[in-house]
Amino acid sequence: MIRVLIADDQPLVRRGLALILAPDPDVEVVGEAGDGAEAVDLAGRLRPDVVVMDIRMPxxxxVRATAELTRVCPESRVLALSTFDMDEYVVAALRAGAHGFLPKDVSPEELMAAVRTVHTGEAVVAPRLLTRLISTYVRAPDPRSRSADTTAALPDGLTPRELEIWRLLARGLDNAGIARDLDISVSTVKNHITGIFGKLGVRDRAQAVIAAYERGLVEAERRIT
Incomplete structure (x- = not known):
């Protein structure tokens, strides 16, 4: 049974989410919160497995509620939702500790699948958001142009090969693409990525991408609109 807490400041949205989730025999909606503070309070008392969390609440x-939940109730995994699928919200939610981020226009089936994925401890980000984050919010610079200060900001303990794989991962390559680029096996890539995640203290590829531009391995740039 997946125990779910729904947090959204609009009663109609909360009810709609509950109606989507409740019919599944493996899901129990244990509570509803109208703001982030109430969500943190209810999660502390109800101990849900998953908190479906709206980003913009009074x-x-x-984002701040997610950070607080990660601190006081780490067993409750947050799936963030937002009407505004802006890159800044995705980054902020994942940095705060959310295990997933979806825009509110996803289908009921996608929402249910995301709740299940987050419950298992895996991360889920809507493909269009993660693809855009990688392709237009993050741009890999020429490694030779990195300054000494940037190099110093990188974590200790990463081998040259791990650093190379992390850079390729941040550019959006999947395991097969990294293996082709470096002429190594996919299983070797997987082993390196596991080590990279451990040394960075991140859970998944999305957080590794964010860590890459925060540490200066890749450059962050705003889109021109």
């Missing part, structure tokens, strides 16, 4: 917004 009193305490979803």
């Amino acid at each position: 009193v305490l917004d979803g």
